[in-house]
Every structure is written in structure tokens, then in C-alpha cells.
Amino acid sequence: MTRRAVITGIGVLAPGGMGNKAFWELLTAGRTATRRISFFDPGEYRSQIAAECDFAPEAFGLSPQEIRRMDRACQLAVVAARDALADSGLGLGQQVAPERIAVSIGSAVGCTMGLEEEYVVVSDRGKHWQVDHTYAVPQLYGYLIPSTITAEVAWTVGAEGPAGMISTGCTSGLDAVGHGAQLVTEGSADVVVAGAADAPISPISVACFDAIRATSPNNDDPEHASRPFDLTRDGFVLGEGAAVLVLEEREHARRRGAQVYAEIAGFANRSNAYHMTGLKPDGREMAEAITVSLDRARLDPTAVDYINAHGSGTRQNDLHETAAFKRALGEHAYRVPVSSIKSMVGHSLGAIGSIEVAACALALRHQVVPPTANLHNPDPQCDLDYVPCQAREAVLETVLTVGSGFGGFQSAMLLRRPFGGSP
Known part of the structure; x- marks a missing residue:
């Protein structure tokens, strides 16, 4: 089994x-x-x-x-x-x-x-x-x-x-x-x-x-x-x-008849072996983590219905992530909604990754994409659907959450709706 x-x-x-x-x-x-x-x-x-x-x-x-x-x-x-x-x-x-x-x-x-x-x-x-x-x-x-x-x-x-x-x-x-x-x-x-x-x-x-x-x-x-x-x-x-x-x-x-929020379908992490705080603009290492997590979940990139971004609010990170999503998901990156809950709860360093997993599980439960607060003037170089200001109802079967950390750490996790879509 x-x-x-x-x-x-x-x-x-x-x-x-x-x-x-x-x-x-x-x-x-x-x-x-x-x-x-x-x-x-x-x-x-x-x-x-x-x-x-x-x-x-x-x-x-x-x-x-x-x-x-x-x-x-x-x-x-x-x-x-x-x-x-x-x-x-x-x-x-x-x-x-x-x-x-x-x-x-x-x-x-x-x-x-x-x-x-x-x-x-x-x-x-x-x-x-x-x-x-x-x-x-x-x-x-x-x-x-x-x-x-x-x-x-x-x-x-x-x-x-x-x-x-x-x-x-x-x-x-x-x-x-x-x-x-x-x-x-x-x-x-x-x-x-x-x-x-x-x-x-x-x-x-x-x-x-x-x-x-x-x-x-x-x-x-x-x-x-x-x-x-x-x-x-x-x-x-x-x-x-x-x-x-x-x-x-x-x-x-x-x-035991437990409630199930989500299945953890795939997970991967990578390091860029590059710089303590710097990120390469091509997003290759984060893209690699995303691709490996998709492979482990046996999912195609088009299966991703929502991305919970690292979204720290620094120019370097935002451009890095945008490039990583495009590299890993191809044209589908332009069709999938993305948001950052750090716009609302701040960046709690090591804790935020688990807080974001919880947010993704709740998004699957309620079929709602949380917004990116305070996004009123989108950066033209961040040209994906970053769900500004208001939550959005959506059909969600698979969500992707990613993290980026000082030291070059890049992680990605896929969560799926459990038991063939029943909540």
C-alpha cells in the first residue's frame, strides 16, 4: 500500500x-x-x-x-x-x-x-x-x-x-x-x-x-x-x-472518520549555493523545487489552481518568484492566481511557511483564494495574476506554496483536495 x-x-x-x-x-x-x-x-x-x-x-x-x-x-x-x-x-x-x-x-x-x-x-x-x-x-x-x-x-x-x-x-x-x-x-x-x-x-x-x-x-x-x-x-x-x-x-x-483538509501531494527543496541574501533573477532553483514537487505528486504544471507565493515585498524576491513560476509552469503561469498573505500577517521568518500551508489547506476547504493586500500599483515586471486586495472564489483542487530563505534555500509543496475532491 x-x-x-x-x-x-x-x-x-x-x-x-x-x-x-x-x-x-x-x-x-x-x-x-x-x-x-x-x-x-x-x-x-x-x-x-x-x-x-x-x-x-x-x-x-x-x-x-x-x-x-x-x-x-x-x-x-x-x-x-x-x-x-x-x-x-x-x-x-x-x-x-x-x-x-x-x-x-x-x-x-x-x-x-x-x-x-x-x-x-x-x-x-x-x-x-x-x-x-x-x-x-x-x-x-x-x-x-x-x-x-x-x-x-x-x-x-x-x-x-x-x-x-x-x-x-x-x-x-x-x-x-x-x-x-x-x-x-x-x-x-x-x-x-x-x-x-x-x-x-x-x-x-x-x-x-x-x-x-x-x-x-x-x-x-x-x-x-x-x-x-x-x-x-x-x-x-x-x-x-x-x-x-x-x-x-x-x-x-x-x-477513524477524521476530517481531512488536504493531502500533501509533493514536496521538494533546493539551495542556490550562491549568496547569503542574494537571489539569481532567473529563479532557477525555486523553479527546480516546483518541478520536482510536481513530479513527486505525478502532476502536470497545468494542474496547479492557485499559488501561495513567498511574496515578501522586496523587489529582488518578487522578480525572482515571478521568473520561477514562469520557468516551472510555462504559459500556465499566466492563468493561475497568485497571492501573498505576508501582505496581511507580515513575515514571521521560519514560522510563515507553516502558516502559509495552513492558509492553503483552508483555501482548499473553502474554495477561496486569499488576496494580496495593498496591491494597488502592480510592478510591470511582475505580470502574473497576483489577486489584488479582494479574495476570489475559485475551483481549487491543487495549490502550490513556495518559500525562499536567506542562505539560498528554496522550497515548494503541493496540497490537493482529499478523497477525490470531497472536503
């Missing part, structure tokens, strides 16, 4: 959309969740805006001990995992043996907020090069190691199977879900809790992106700062969040 991986549970915590219903309503309404940074005084920075989650951990059921122990990214991941498990209807302690449950979590920058806060303390706000570790919290080592997030999720869901952390920059979330699907199809697990979390809205992250002028300086109008594929775009907007999915072997899901 050929094993196939399907999505049976979704948990999303995103700016402006905490929970699946609120998240989908935000996307289909074309609302943006970007605002002036409230976590610290951003006045000294070039870019002073971000897409923040309205997340109070105690309101989402975390205990005082969990809140003290876990960094914000960890908290987001754990709550999203709990939500995904509840959404799936799985009682893991009774229905699945613990050793048949795996965890695959992605993060680009791990526990950045906790790590930076502790450095400020132990260095006395940077005054001392040789720091005094006795001032640090006992969890400092956990903040340093990104796999702490994976461990917390595994403990939360009672997983005793394979567990791993995927950290491939901005493709981390997409790669973590792809790795999870592979664990299902190869037989290493029957259920995989897969996704990603990042909470990078901290002074060090903002300063780093300021230094390379990657983020938007549109501080006076944060609502319209993220403008992928628009001629007036001026950089991406930093975000935060988490999305965790329950992946399940298809027949296992069918036997």
Missing part, C-alpha cells in the same frame, strides 16, 4: 488572527495586522513597525510554570500544537501508540526574545564583555538551543517517535511540514505534529534587518507597509506567530 500524508488538524496563532476561524476571516477580508512595535520603544530604528500577535499566554491556558519556563516562540508553538490536536479529534493516548507519533518543528531564530532579554541582564545592558552567568535564569541554555521548542511540543502531545528541529531560515516552517509528511509516507510514524514558530520582534532582530535595509521604513502608515508585487514596495514587515498541523497517514485518518 502506498502511504499518503494528509492534514487532519490545524492550529494557527497569527497576527490579527488568533485561531483558525479568526485567521481565515482576516485573510478573506484582506485586512492587515501591521502596526507600530509595542514590545519595546522602536524609536531609534529605521523600521519601527511589525505584525504582532495579541497573545497573552495565560489567556491561552498556559500555567505559570510553563510561562516562566518557555520563551514566547515556545509558548506559541505549544498552544498551536494543542489547538491542532483538538482540531484533529485525535485522542493520542488511546488511538495512537506514543512511539508512532513524531514531531517536526521549524524555527529560523529559535528563542530569540528570551535569549536577548537574558543577555541584557547578564551583561548589565551590554556594559560587560565577560558576563556573569549567575544572574541568568535556569532556562538560559534552553533559550540557546532551538530544539527546546521541539521538546516542549513533543512533551505536550506525548510523542515518543522521531522528533526534530528544522532551521533553514525563512523556509523552516515549510520544510518542517515537508519533513513531517516524509515521516508519514516512509512509515516512520502514523501521526506527525508538524509546524513552526518564531517570535523575532526584538531589538536585535530589528537592528539586523535594518542593517541590510530589508524591512519597510513606512512607519507613518504601517497598515499599508507590506506591499508584495507593488511598484512602490520598500521591504518586508517583520512578524511573529505559529502554525502547527496534525499530519496523518491517509488510511489511518479514513478509518
